[in-house]
Amino acid sequence: MAISPPENKLWWKEPLSGVEITWVGIAFLWGLVMFGTMVSWHFVGKQNLSNETYRTTPDAFGEKVEAMVERFQVREEGDTGVPVVHPTPGSDVYMLGRLWEWWPVLELEKGQNYRLHLSSTDWQHGFSLQPQNINIQVHPGYDMVLTITPDKAGEYAVVCNEFCGIGHHTMVGKIHVVDKK
Amino acid sequence: MAVDTQAPSRGFSGASYRTCPETGLKVCSQAEALIKVNAVVAVVFLAVGGFFGLLVALTRWPAVHLLPADWFYLLLTAHGADVLLFWIIFFEVAVLYFASAIILNCRLAAPKWAWLAFVLMVVGAVVANVAVLQGESSVMFTSYVPMQAAPHFYLGLIVFAVGALIAVFVFFGTLVIAKEEGSYEGSVPLVTFGAITAAIIAVFTIASGAIILIPTFLWSVGYISHIDPLMYKVIWWGMGHSSQQINVSAQVAIWYAVAAMLLGAKPLSEKVSRMAFLMYILFLQLASAHHLLVEPGVSSEWKIFNTSYALYLAVLGSMIHGMSIPGAMEAAQRRAGFNNGMFEWLRKAPWGNPAFSGVALSIVIFGFLGGITGVIMGTEQLNLIMHNTLYVPGHFHATVVGGTTLAFMAITYLVVPLIFRKEIMFKKIAQWQPYVFGAGISGVSLFMMGAGTLGVSRRHWDIGFSDAAMSFDYPATAFLMMGLNGISAILASLGGLMFVLVVVCSVFFGKARTPESIAASPTLPSTGTAETVTTYGSEKHPKLPGTVVLVTVFFVAFVLYYYVNWKYLSEVWPLS
Amino acid sequence: MSEQGTGSGGAPEERVPAMQRLLDNPFLLLFMGVASPAALYLLWGVMELSQIPIAQ
Numbered sequence: 001m002a003i004s005p006p007e008n009k010l011w012w013k014e015p016l017s018g019v020e021i022t023w024v025g026i027a028f029l030w031g032l033v034m035f036g037t038m039v040s041w042h043f044v045g046k047q048n049l050s051n052e053t054y055r056t057t058p059d060a061f062g063e064k065v066e067a068m069v070e071r072f073q074v075r076e077e078g079d080t081g082v083p084v085v086h087p088t089p090g091s092d093v094y095m096l097g098r099l100w101e102w103w104p105v106l107e108l109e110k111g112q113n114y115r116l117h118l119s120s121t122d123w124q125h126g127f128s129l130q131p132q133n134i135n136i137q138v139h140p141g142y143d144m145v146l147t148i149t150p151d152k153a154g155e156y157a158v159v160c161n162e163f164c165g166i167g168h169h170t171m172v173g174k175i176h177v178v179d180k181k
Numbered sequence: 182m183a184v185d186t187q188a189p190s191r192g193f194s195g196a197s198y199r200t201c202p203e204t205g206l207k208v209c210s211q212a213e214a215l216i217k218v219n220a221v222v223a224v225v226f227l228a229v230g231g232f233f234g235l236l237v238a239l240t241r242w243p244a245v246h247l248l249p250a251d252w253f254y255l256l257l258t259a260h261g262a263d264v265l266l267f268w269i270i271f272f273e274v275a276v277l278y279f280a281s282a283i284i285l286n287c288r289l290a291a292p293k294w295a296w297l298a299f300v301l302m303v304v305g306a307v308v309a310n311v312a313v314l315q316g317e318s319s320v321m322f323t324s325y326v327p328m329q330a331a332p333h334f335y336l337g338l339i340v341f342a343v344g345a346l347i348a349v350f351v352f353f354g355t356l357v358i359a360k361e362e363g364s365y366e367g368s369v370p371l372v373t374f375g376a377i378t379a380a381i382i383a384v385f386t387i388a389s390g391a392i393i394l395i396p397t398f399l400w401s402v403g404y405i406s407h408i409d410p411l412m413y414k415v416i417w418w419g420m421g422h423s424s425q426q427i428n429v430s431a432q433v434a435i436w437y438a439v440a441a442m443l444l445g446a447k448p449l450s451e452k453v454s455r456m457a458f459l460m461y462i463l464f465l466q467l468a469s470a471h472h473l474l475v476e477p478g479v480s481s482e483w484k485i486f487n488t489s490y491a492l493y494l495a496v497l498g499s500m501i502h503g504m505s506i507p508g509a510m511e512a513a514q515r516r517a518g519f520n521n522g523m524f525e526w527l528r529k530a531p532w533g534n535p536a537f538s539g540v541a542l543s544i545v546i547f548g549f550l551g552g553i554t555g556v557i558m559g560t561e562q563l564n565l566i567m568h569n570t571l572y573v574p575g576h577f578h579a580t581v582v583g584g585t586t587l588a589f590m591a592i593t594y595l596v597v598p599l600i601f602r603k604e605i606m607f608k609k610i611a612q613w614q615p616y617v618f619g620a621g622i623s624g625v626s627l628f629m630m631g632a633g634t635l636g637v638s639r640r641h642w643d644i645g646f647s648d649a650a651m652s653f654d655y656p657a658t659a660f661l662m663m664g665l666n667g668i669s670a671i672l673a674s675l676g677g678l679m680f681v682l683v684v685v686c687s688v689f690f691g692k693a694r695t696p697e698s699i700a701a702s703p704t705l706p707s708t709g710t711a712e713t714v715t716t717y718g719s720e721k722h723p724k725l726p727g728t729v730v731l732v733t734v735f736f737v738a739f740v741l742y743y744y745v746n747w748k749y750l751s752e753v754w755p756l757s
Numbered sequence: 758m759s760e761q762g763t764g765s766g767g768a769p770e771e772r773v774p775a776m777q778r779l780l781d782n783p784f785l786l787l788f789m790g791v792a793s794p795a796a797l798y799l800l801w802g803v804m805e806l807s808q809i810p811i812a813q
Contacts, residue, residue, distance in 0.1 A: 003370045003371075003373075003441050005366060005369060006368055006370075006371075006451045009366070009367040010773065010774070010777070012774040012780075013771075013774065014450060020450055020504065023504045023732060027497045027500035028497050030736070031489075032493070034489070034496075035485070035493055037747070038489065038561050041562050041747075045751070046756075047565060047750050047755060049474075049475060049565065051480045053478045053809050054809065055812060118477075122327070123327055126568070126569045126638070129754075131635075132753050133570070133636040134756070135565060135568040135570060136475045136565070140410060143477075143812050147757045148754055148755070149756070152754075157651070157652075157653035159638055161569040161640075161641070163320075163640040163641075164328070166250055166251055169641050169642040169644075169646065172649040172652070174651055353783065353784070374780070382790065385795070409806070415806065416803075419799055423794070462786055462789060462790040463789060463790065466790075467793075467798050469798055470798060473802075478805065478806050480805055486797070487802075491797070
C-alpha cells in the first residue's frame with residue numbers, strides 16, 4: 001500500500017525544503033499578527049464586550065426591569081401593549097428575554113452611553129440587534145452588563161437568534177434610537 | 182464474495198488474514214469486517230441525515246417554506262445529530278481501524294470489544310433518533326439547558342459515546358499490538374499519525390461529553406435539580422467543537438492517504454507534517470471557545486487565548502498541511518514527468534478519478550470557504566457580528582460537509598474496490614459525483630454566509646416574522662440568498678444521492694473484483710504503488726512553483742477577508 | 758523489529774532525537790492532548806464561571 005513508515009528512520013534530522021520553511025514562518029507570523037490584532041482592539045477598537053457579569057435570579061432581574069419600566073415608561077409600542085421606556089442617558093437599562101418576547105422596548109438617545117443589562121427568565125436567548133448585526137448570548141441566571149453607545153438614530157429590531165422553542169421565530173423586540181431632546 | 186488470489190492464512194495470534202492482491206498488504210479479516218459494517222452504517226446515517234437537511238433547506242427557502250415550524254425544528258435537530266455526529270463518527274471508526282490494522286499490517290486488537298463498540302453506537306444512535314422523531318426532543322444538536330429533551334435523547338448520545346470510546350481504545354490497542362509484533366519498522370506512517378491525532382482528540386471529546394451529558398441525563402429524569410447553563414455550554418462545547426476537530430484530523434490524514442495512493446506523493450517533510458499534527462493534538466481543541474465569545478461570565482483573556490488556539494498554533498498546523506499536501510502532489514507529479522510550466526502537474530492530475538477530485542475539492546472548499554471563515558468567526562470581537570447568524574452554519578457546511586464529508590466520500594471510492602472488493606458501478610455517475618456535491622455544498626455554504634452577513638438568524642423557521650407581534654424585515658438580498666441556498670441544497674442532495682447510489686449498488690450488487698479486472702483497471706495506478714511508494718519518505722528539496730502560487734492566493738484571500746471583517750465591525754455601535 | 762531508540766535503517770549509530778521519540782509515543786501524546794485542553798480550556802473556564810459575583 002502506498003502508505004508506509006518513513007523510509008529514513010531518523011526523519012527528524014532530514015533538512016527542510018526552503019519553500020516549506022518559508023511558508024511555516026509566514027503562517028506563524030500571520031498567527032501572531034491576528035493574535036495581536038485581537039488584543040490591540042481592546043485598546044484601540046470601540047467594539048469590545050465587557051467582562052462584567054453577575055449571578056442573578058429571574059425574580060431579582062425581573063424586579064429591576066419592573067422598576068425601570070415604572071420609572072421611565074413613556075408609552076406603549078403600537079398595539080402590542082409592550083411598554084416603551086426612555087431612561088436617563090448614562091443610566092442602567094435592562095432588557096429581558098423570555099418566551100417569546102424581549103421586554104420592554106427601549107428608547108435611547110443617540111450618542112449617549114447606557115449600561116445595558118441582559119438576562120433571561122427562562123431559557124437561553126440570542127440578542128441580535130438588526131440591522132446593526134450585533135449578536136450577544138443571553139443566559140438565565142446571569143446578568144451581562146455592557147455599555148452601548150447608539151450612534152445612529154432609527155428603529156432597530158432585536159431578533160432572538162438562539163433557538164428557544166416553538167415560538168422562537170416570533171420573538172422580536174425593539175430599540176428606538178432618537179435624536180437628543 | 183471473497184476473490185482472494187491466495188487462501189486466507191492464520192497468524193500466530195489466531196487472527197485470520199488475506200493478502201490484498203493490489204497492495205500486497207496483509208488484511209485482518211476482523212478489521213475488514215468491522216470497517217465494512219461501520220462504513221455501511223455511516224452511509225445510512227448520511228443518507229437519512231442528508232435527506233433531513235434537504236427538507237430544512239427547502240423550508241428556509243422563503244418561496245417554498247416546506248415544513249411547519251414544529252417539524253422544521255424537529256428535523257433540524259435530527260439533521261444535526263445524524264450527519265454531524267453519527268455519519269461522521271461511524272466513518273471515523275472505520276478510518277481508525279483502517280489506519281491501524283490495515284496500514285500497519287497487523288491484527289485488530291480485541292475484535293469482540295470492537296463489535297461491542299459497534300453495537301453500542303448503533304443502539305445509541307437509533308435511540309437518540311427515536312427520541313427526536315417522537316417530538317419531545319427538538320432541542321437542536323446543542324441541547325442547551327435549561328431547555329430539556331426526553332431522557333432517552335441524552336441516554337442515546339451517552340451510549341453512542343461509550344461505544345465510540347471503546348472503538349478508540351481498540352485503535353490504541355492495535356497500535357500496541359503492531360509495535361509488539363513488529364508489523365512495521367521505525368515510526369508509524371504519517372497517515373496513521375493523523376489517525377492517532379484524531380483518536381486523541383476523540384478521547385478528550387468523549388470525556389467532555391461524559392462530564393456534561395451524564396448529569397444532564399440525571400437532570401432530565403429528575404435526580405438533579407439544576408444544571409448551570411454557562412457551565413453546560415463550556416463543557417458541552419469541549420465535546421461539540423472538539424468532535425469537529427476529530428474530523429479535521431481524520432480528513433487531513435485522508436488527504437495525505439489519497440495523495441499517496443493515487444499519485445505516489447511523499448510528504449515534503451515528515452518532520453514538518455508531524456509537527457503540524459502535534460499542534461492539533463495540543464491546541465486544536467481549545468477552539469471550543471469559538472462558541473463562547475459573546476457569552477457572559479468568561480473573561481476576554483480566556484476567550485482570546487483559547488479562541489486563538491494558543492496564538493494560532495493550530496491554524497499554523499492547518500496552513501502547513503494546506504501547503505504540504507498540494508506541494509507533495511506537485512512534487513510527485515513533476516517526478517512523474519508533468520514538468521511543463523507552472524500547472525501542468527495540476528492539469529494532468531487524475532481529475533476523472535472521484536477519489537482524487539473529491540480530495541482536491543475537499544482541500545479547496547475546506548481551506549478557502551471553511552478555514553478562513555472559521556478563523557475570522559473565531560476572532561473574539563468579530564464574533565459579535567456573526568454569532569448565531571446563518572454565517573455559522575455557512576462556515577461549518579464548508580468544513581464538515583465540503584471538507585470532511587467530501588474527503589470521506591473520496592476515500593470510499595478506494596475502500597469499495599480494496600476492502601469490499603467490488604467494482605465501482607455507474608462509473609460516469611461516480612466521476613461526476615464530487616463535482617456536483619462540491620458545487621452544491623459550496624453554494625450552501627456561501628449563500629448561508631451571505632445571509633448571515635446580512636444578519637439572518639440561524640435555526641429560524643420564519644425569517645419573514647409573519648407571526649411576530651413586532652415586525653422586522655431583513656434586507657431583500659437575504660431572501661434571495663436563502664432561495665439560492667435552497668437551490669444549492671438540491672444540487673448538493675443530488676450529489677449525495679449519486680454517492681449513496683454508487684456506493685450501495687456497488688457494495689451490494691457490484692461485480693466482485695477478479696485478478697483479471699484488477700489487472701485491467703488497478704485501483705491504485707502503477708505510479709502510485711510498487712517502487713515509488715515503497716521508497717516513501719521525505720521529499721528532497723523539490724521546486725514547487727505551482728504550490729507557491731496556490732498558497733499565495735490563499736494567503737492574500739485570507740488577509741484581505743480578515744481585515745474586511747474588521748472594517749464591518751468598526752461600523753457598528755460602540756460597545757464596551 | 759528494530760529496537761526503540763535506534764534507527765536500524767538510516768544511521769544505526771545515531772540516537773533518535775527527543776522530539777522524534779515524543780512523536781513516536783502515542784500514549785504520551787494522548788496524555789498531552791487531553792491535559793492541554795482540560796487545563797487551558799475546561800479548568801480555566803470553569804474557574805472563571807465559579808468566580809462570577811452575585812448581583813447587588
